[in-house]
Amino acid sequence: MPNNSKVQPPKxxxxxxxxxxxxxxxxxxxxxLALFNLIADPSFFKITLNETSNGNKVLSGNIISIxxxxxxxxxxxxxxxxxxxxxxxxxxxxxxxxAISGSVMLRVLCGSDSHSATLQAPIIVALLIACLxxxxxxxxxxxxxxxxxxxxxxxxxxxxxxxxSIAAWINNNELPIVNDESFGYFGNYIPGIPIPTPFLIAIxxxxxxWLFMKFTSISLYVQSVGxxxxxxxxxxxxxxxxxxxxxxxxxxCVAIAAFIxxxxxxxxxxxxxxxxxxxxxxxxxxxxxxALSGGKxxxxxxxxxxxxxxxxxxxxxxxxxxxxxxxxxKAVVVILLVVLSAPTVREKLARLGKKLKKSKPAxxxx
Amino acid sequence: xxxxxxxxxxxxxxxxxxxxxLQNVDFTLRKGEIHALMGENGAGKSTLIKVLTGVHVKDxxxxxxxxxxxxxxxxxxxxxxxxxxxxYQEITLCPNLSVAENIYIARGKGGLVSWxxxxxxxxxxxxxxxxxxxxxxxxxxxxxxxxxxxxxxxxVDMDCSVLILDEPTSSLDESEVEKxxxxxxxxxxxxxxxxxxxxFLDQVYAVCDRITVLRDGQxxxxxEIESLPRIQLVSKMLGKDLxxxxxxxxxxxxxxxxxxxxxxxxxxxxxxxxxGPYNFEIRAGEVNGFTGLLGSGRSESVRAIFGADxxxxxKVKIDGKSVKITKPRQAMAHGIxxxxxDRKRDGIVGDLSVRDNIILxxxxxxxxxxxxxxxxxxxxxxxxxKLLDIKTASVNTPxxxxxxxxxxxxxxxxxxxxxxxxLILDEPTRGIDVGTKTDIQKLVLKLASEGMCVTFISSETDEMLRTCxxxxxxxxxxxxxxxxxxxxxQAAVMNTIAGGEKNAEQQ
Numbered sequence: 001m002p003n004n005s006k007v008q009p010p011k012x013x014x015x016x017x018x019x020x021x022x023x024x025x026x027x028x029x030x031x032x033l034a035l036f037n038l039i040a041d042p043s044f045f046k047i048t049l050n051e052t053s054n055g056n057k058v059l060s061g062n063i064i065s066i067x068x069x070x071x072x073x074x075x076x077x078x079x080x081x082x083x084x085x086x087x088x089x090x091x092x093x094x095x096x097x098x099a100i101s102g103s104v105m106l107r108v109l110c111g112s113d114s115h116s117a118t119l120q121a122p123i124i125v126a127l128l129i130a131c132l133x134x135x136x137x138x139x140x141x142x143x144x145x146x147x148x149x150x151x152x153x154x155x156x157x158x159x160x161x162x163x164x165s166i167a168a169w170i171n172n173n174e175l176p177i178v179n180d181e182s183f184g185y186f187g188n189y190i191p192g193i194p195i196p197t198p199f200l201i202a203i204x205x206x207x208x209x210w211l212f213m214k215f216t217s218i219s220l221y222v223q224s225v226g227x228x229x230x231x232x233x234x235x236x237x238x239x240x241x242x243x244x245x246x247x248x249x250x251x252x253c254v255a256i257a258a259f260i261x262x263x264x265x266x267x268x269x270x271x272x273x274x275x276x277x278x279x280x281x282x283x284x285x286x287x288x289x290x291a292l293s294g295g296k297x298x299x300x301x302x303x304x305x306x307x308x309x310x311x312x313x314x315x316x317x318x319x320x321x322x323x324x325x326x327x328x329x330k331a332v333v334v335i336l337l338v339v340l341s342a343p344t345v346r347e348k349l350a351r352l353g354k355k356l357k358k359s360k361p362a363x364x365x366x
Numbered sequence: 367x368x369x370x371x372x373x374x375x376x377x378x379x380x381x382x383x384x385x386x387x388l389q390n391v392d393f394t395l396r397k398g399e400i401h402a403l404m405g406e407n408g409a410g411k412s413t414l415i416k417v418l419t420g421v422h423v424k425d426x427x428x429x430x431x432x433x434x435x436x437x438x439x440x441x442x443x444x445x446x447x448x449x450x451x452x453x454y455q456e457i458t459l460c461p462n463l464s465v466a467e468n469i470y471i472a473r474g475k476g477g478l479v480s481w482x483x484x485x486x487x488x489x490x491x492x493x494x495x496x497x498x499x500x501x502x503x504x505x506x507x508x509x510x511x512x513x514x515x516x517x518x519x520x521x522v523d524m525d526c527s528v529l530i531l532d533e534p535t536s537s538l539d540e541s542e543v544e545k546x547x548x549x550x551x552x553x554x555x556x557x558x559x560x561x562x563x564x565x566f567l568d569q570v571y572a573v574c575d576r577i578t579v580l581r582d583g584q585x586x587x588x589x590e591i592e593s594l595p596r597i598q599l600v601s602k603m604l605g606k607d608l609x610x611x612x613x614x615x616x617x618x619x620x621x622x623x624x625x626x627x628x629x630x631x632x633x634x635x636x637x638x639x640x641x642g643p644y645n646f647e648i649r650a651g652e653v654n655g656f657t658g659l660l661g662s663g664r665s666e667s668v669r670a671i672f673g674a675d676x677x678x679x680x681k682v683k684i685d686g687k688s689v690k691i692t693k694p695r696q697a698m699a700h701g702i703x704x705x706x707x708d709r710k711r712d713g714i715v716g717d718l719s720v721r722d723n724i725i726l727x728x729x730x731x732x733x734x735x736x737x738x739x740x741x742x743x744x745x746x747x748x749x750x751x752k753l754l755d756i757k758t759a760s761v762n763t764p765x766x767x768x769x770x771x772x773x774x775x776x777x778x779x780x781x782x783x784x785x786x787x788x789l790i791l792d793e794p795t796r797g798i799d800v801g802t803k804t805d806i807q808k809l810v811l812k813l814a815s816e817g818m819c820v821t822f823i824s825s826e827t828d829e830m831l832r833t834c835x836x837x838x839x840x841x842x843x844x845x846x847x848x849x850x851x852x853x854x855x856q857a858a859v860m861n862t863i864a865g866g867e868k869n870a871e872q873q
Contacts, residue, residue: 214737215735217735220726220729220737227715227717231712231714233694235726235780296718
């Protein structure tokens with residue numbers, strides 16, 4: 001910045017600024033999980049270059065598995081953060097919406113023959129149509145919330161309940177299988193690239209989101225509407241439209257997540273695909289330290305929150321926790337994280353820290 | 367301790383990190399007196415009250431009560447046990463319960479309640495205090511004033527000897543304030559000592575016996591009301607002579623050029639709030655104002671101009687050209703700015719930073735796809751923080767942690783940043799300290815002299831008489847009169863509001 005040397009207060013050290021920012025919560029959780037694994041079994045972090053059955057050299061290891069399987073969740077967390085911030089509520093229909101979106105994609109790709117040998121339409125067309133459908137459903141949710149002022153959870157309960165049946169109906173209750181190999185690239189690996197494609201797609205999504213936030217006022221508008229709708233209206237904003245927009249954007253995230261999901265297995269199971277992902281997406285937002293009642297948000301914190309959840313899941317799998325018992329273990333850790341990151345607890349901890357510092361000022365590092 | 371004093375606070379100190387909120391403050395409350403606690407925002411009034419009510423614990427000093435000697439107050443419960451009760455500006459009762467329930471809530475000995483005897487007792491209490499309300503009525507259905515009186519009745523019934531009224535009148539209209547005063551005088555007769563915190567000078571002189579003035583956390587002095595003329599009170603609160611205030615009065619009022627095309631002109635404007643239809647115009651350099659009782663429709667009138675309420679009819683011209691304004695966005699595009707009456711509800715975006723609050727309107731005006739960089743936004747914010755002397759730790763501070771006056775300045779900055787042609791200020795001086803009030807009035811006159819036109823609304827008539835060259839008087843949501851020139855006197859305004867001049871009726 002040119003000649004801006006006047007009243008700028010000296011910047012606090014990075015660490016001090018970081019501890020005040022909400023991003024400290026997911027970072028601390030990631031570090032804690034990493035530390036735990038490091039002590040329990042350092043081989044957790046081993047990454048190897050393996051050859052797959054079709055002669056493709058790819059990276060593998062727990063960390064790779066985390067960044068791979070966390071992709072859908074991280075992408076959903078982007079949209080969920082906006083929805084939460086603007087409307088002070090959450091969309092619980094994203095799992096069902098993924099089923100719809102995936103179903104639409106397969107319908108377009110396979111046409112009327114659910115086992116057709118060749119693609120009936122280019123993948124990009126299928127993706128675009130799925131995006132449109134998904135955004136339309138997002139708009140439906142958004143309209144209920146913005147114009148009819150229905151509680152977001154109640155409004156999205158409708159699609160949550162109906163979504164998976166709609167998905168099945170789109171393909172006449174058949175389970176189409178895509179036989180084209182290239183479709184599988186997006187949920188697995190592109191030949192010659194050792195990094196899982198879902199992670200690459202997620203990175204592209206992060207960059208696009210970052211650019212979108214940098215080159216538009218969405219962050220200010222969404223936060224303003226989330227904090228004070230009346231004021232926002234009097235400052236020329238259209239709160240209803242902004243809320244609607246966040247749901248439509250979440251719809252877009254849903255379509256991309258669905259794309260990865262169906263590409264992973266080249267088919268779909270309506271009742272299982274992305275099951276319970278809505279709760280994880282909401283949790284990612286909460287773990288990122290964002291208020292679920294809306295208002296201020298930090299996108300990067302939510303994304304890290306998503307990877308915390310995936311890290312946790314993978315760790316539990318690693319320790320051979322049974323799939324059926326997994327949610328219970330997860331719940332324990334999540335309770336711990338959420339309680340520790342609650343504002344009241346953080347405040348108390350901060351005060352405790354101060355007291356400790358006061359009582360032995362000599363020995364403590366500042 | 368003197369014989370007639372109910373409460374003595376001696377040598378009270380209280381600091382917060384970085385701030386010495388109270389330094390060696392003394393305060394004495396006598397039996398059966400109404401004692402005003404005055405000072406600008408940040409002078410230490412609230413801290414002193416909070417020390418007394420146990421919200422904060424004092425660092426040093428002695429608090430003694432009549433008949434009890436020195437007392438230690440560490441929590442609001444301690445205060446209540448010692449007969450110290452507080453009624454706050456915001457009603458802290460439960461609106462969904464009945465009046466009687468609110469009076470006796472959380473005071474029962476066991477779980478059993480005799481509804482009939484409770485209602486009877488409550489009714490007797492209310493009657494004895496002359497509060498005109500049924501004990502079994504739901505609290506939410508009472509006016510704010512009655513709710514406040516119920517809160518007082520509750521306090522009184524808890525054997526309080528010291529009653530603290532913290533800004534109780536901010537949301538009341540004049541007749542309601544008068545009713546409250548009757549109640550206060552009655553309690554005074556009973557020997558209750560009342561500490562009255564308010565920003566309204568008129569009210570202090572209407573009801574108080576003594577005044578204690580604080581400034582910058584220190585005691586300025588205690589005065590008998592008769593010995594301290596208003597002008598001196600203000601100068602003691604500000605800590606300077608009142609040339610400033612005199613300045614404002616001396617200037618000729620800004621009328622604008624009566625032959626110029628009005629910047630804004632409305633014919634038959636009406637809104638969904640039941641306003642109008644009314645005609646209105648304002649010219650460059652003019653300051654006018656809407657006056658009337660609370661609820662008379664003065665706010666709704668300007669909201670219609672800004673498109674904040676749904677407009678149901680009327681022709682609007684800007685600079686002589688017909689335009690349509692049905693949304694705030696359109697009004698903003700035509701260079702109109704509106705500072706709303708309810709700062710908390712309609713003005714601030716509480717969790718967001720001072721910077722975001724300042725750039726909000728201009729950003730919306732500039733457009734979604736042209737966001738200001740952080741550096742640019744900070745530059746804008748810094749400019750106006752300096753210009754309006756906004757006291758904030760940094761541009762990143764959330765606006766909700768600022769004092770009321772500074773919040774108001776931030777919102778003013780937000781609109782000035784959009785460089786409006788026409789600025790509407792609805793109660794910009796409510797609930798803020800005298801210094802900021804004067805600043806804002808001066809700013810209005812300065813802006814007018816630079817060619818802006820301003821509509822200024824205030825419930826303090828003398829404030830409007832000092833700044834407006836034309837007053838539009840509202841009654842029952844209708845424009846009932848227009849005062850200019852020699853008619854601009856307190857008496858004429860009152861007369862018109864009261865309906866004295868029938869012939870002033872608008873067509």
